[in-house]
Amino acid sequence: MDILGGLLTVERSIPSSVLAGLATQEYSLHGGVIRNSAGQIVRHLVNAPGSPIPLDPLGLLSAPFDIFNTYQLHNLKQLSEQILAVSTATMAMSGLTLAVSTASFAVLHSSLKKVDRRLQQVGRDVEWIKRFLDSERHAALMDAAQDLAALPSDPVNRNQILHNHRTKVGQIAMQYLHEWENTQDASLLNSISHQHFYCAAFLLKARCSAELGMFDNALTELTQGKEQWLSNSREIANSKILRGDAVRFLGNEYAENIPTAKLIEWMDFATDSSIGLEHMDELRKQSLSTNRFSWPFRSNQEKFEQQHFVEMMDSLVKRKNVLEGYETQYKFYADNEIIPSELEGELSQLNELAGENNLLVLAPKQDME
Structure with missing residues (x-):
């Protein structure tokens, strides 16, 4: 179904070609935007207007620890479900909706x-x-x-x-x-x-x-x-979180809450890089300090920070992903002179096309040609 005069087409699911592109890293997921290597939008993932939005602004929710932006092309249905789960978790932990609209x-x-x-x-x-x-x-x-x-x-x-x-x-x-x-x-x-x-x-x-x-x-x-x-x-x-001692997160006490994939995301964010596993090689060259950092327990605020610093860090990482998606969407809106509320109004009539995750899949016109 076309909307906005044919600029966007609403799809019932993420096409297999797009799933394959994510699995092979030809495409990447940024909040509610799937982009190609040139930064162009391949698909929008948009919250269905009026649907429940589980925002948690201070990042006190955490996704299942196996949900990350890494995908394997074994089963298309499972891959599609994983991508939608990643998007939903990103929305919850970032405290922002997936789309500008x-x-x-x-x-x-x-x-x-x-x-x-x-x-x-x-x-x-x-x-x-x-x-x-x-x-x-x-x-x-x-x-x-x-x-x-x-x-x-x-x-x-x-x-x-x-x-x-x-x-x-x-x-x-x-x-x-x-x-x-x-x-x-x-x-x-x-x-x-x-x-x-x-x-x-x-x-x-x-x-x-x-x-x-x-x-x-x-x-x-x-x-x-x-x-x-x-x-x-x-x-x-x-x-305030890594404190120059990120190697401590390789310790056994953090194994459950900060698995390797999460720590890699943290390090890429903190260092403004995308070297991935190379961070682990560098951290393993460092020795675990015997004088480890410990959180003080002098007040409710400090207890709160100690209990939730993992979620707060996750919140920053996921918010970055969403803001990158927003930037791409604002460029798309500027190029096509789209008023966000006008798109939201058209989408509100299509809620029945949203899946269990309350997300709509939108394809830009140029990708359909």
């Missing part, structure tokens, strides 16, 4: 509220949490997200709200980025919270631009935000 204002607002609730559970008596939740920029971002989640249908009022909040959330994003970059001695949870609010703010701005038809602006804002987020998030990974 379903990364709606309402979803981003809901994601921010979930972070608030999690921080309140850790403890409002923690000084930085109280300051974080009570700040003017926090209130302004929550108000903007709430307003954008309930846009009126009247085009004049709608565009005025989009213009006003586009400017506001852009300023808020810079404020969160500034504080994030100037709190190098902050706790892991503090840094993770700042990255989430910064990410949500620049995503809101890019979405406002796209809804206003400012396609080039949307792509630029998304790309610049993603690159800044990546740089700072790698700092979190290196200074």
Whole structure:
């Protein structure tokens, strides 16, 4: 079934040729986008509008440990199920939906509220949490997200709200980025919270631009935000999780929660590389320290970080994958002048075509020719 005037075709499943391309690494999966080696979109995997979205913004959910972006072409049905499972797990752990079209204002607002609730559970008596939740920029971002989640249908009022909040959330994003970059001695949870609010703010701005038809602006804002987020998030990974002692994760106590495939993903992310198994060769050359790092147990926050640092690291890795997919999608939208909400509106009529994972498979026109 064609949508958007034939720009996209809805398919009931991932074609065998695409599955084979993933298995042979001719194609790669980035959140909700399957790309070829040239970076072109081969397929979109999109959340069916209105379907349950298991977002966990602080990365406190973890996928089954055998779900990774590595595929074997033994059984096409099993391979298809694995790819959909990877996409669903990526969505859950990244705290973001798979597609720009379903990364709606309402979803981003809901994601921010979930972070608030999690921080309140850790403890409002923690000084930085109280300051974080009570700040003017926090209130302004929550108000903007709430307003954008309930846009009126009247085009004049709608565009005025989009213009006003586009400017506001852009300023808020810079404020969160500034504080994030100037709190190098902050706790892991503090840094993770700042990255989430910064990410949500620049995503809101890019979405406002796209809804206003400012396609080039949307792509630029998304790309610049993603690159800044990546740089700072790698700092979190290196200074607050790996801590210059990644070899410790080869110890027996981490074997169940951090298998080799997961550790390789972590190292590729932290080092901005894609050398894969070579990381293991380098780590094995190092000796396990007898003076191993141990997490302190002085407060609820520190206990929380010790219990969930694996999921937080996974969250950063998966969010990178989703943001890479968003960047490709924004370029596709810019090239074809697609308003995300218009695509979302057409997809909402096709929910019956979604599979058990509540995902729709979309093929771009050029791939069908």
